[in-house]
Amino acid sequence: METPVRSWPVPGRRNAVLDSLTIPGRPEQVRRTRTFVTRALAAAGKGDSVDSDAATLLTSELVTNAIRHTASGRPAGTVTIVIVDVPDGVLIEVIDEGSSAGTPVVRSDLLAQNGHGLYLVQQMAAQWGFLREPGGTTVWFHLAGRAEGG
Template sequence: MHDLPLRTSLVVSAEGSSARTARAAVHDLCAHAHVGNETADVAALLVSELVTNAHEHAGGPAVVDVVVDGRALRVAVEDEDPTIPAAPAVDVDAERGRGLVLVAALASRWGTALTGHGKSVWFELDRA
């Protein structure tokens, strides 16, 4: 078993494959930290939503930071758009717009923060 905390960070470009790259990084770190499959799957889903939102709204690369310690798994996605997002009301007929709704529903905690050059959207999942 690895000593905790474990961390990985990566820059993902604004390409269609970036969400897949972020999901793979989350799953890999979760496997090394012996995080359960259910938590790893939820984290992968949520990081995919945040990376997609970052690219859609900021239009450039995003930095994904993942940390696992004995208490929780924390994922932050930072982009260069300083606009703080808010979880929208869900239109059940809409094909899009559910990313932050999923984050709010599935994460133990989540939030946003302004950075020196944009914003960070983060979530935590408690370890069982």
């Protein structure tokens, strides 16, 4: 599955990376990603045009998944977050160091104690998906911009 950055060309408009961050794959670093997303969107002037609270929540869910379920959570593992300006909002990619497990799975059992991260992404993002490559997996989501005056 292609990410929109690679498959979403718009005539006359280039996608632009707003910011990126690579963190150690440790649970205490998730807070750092929330601060990063909020600040990066505000600095790029996107804080009012996209739901930065949703961006922050969904990014922290994906980073947590990367740390818990992939090689990124091993000693010396890392997770990279990339925020991209796209024609209708922002695209956020969370890149891990790979897993021997299967593909990311959305769990819809709302009574379970955990496992709701991808469910939230599915419900709140305009689009989401993943790209599995030999060196890792990129899980991405697109948040559409708010309508004018909204």
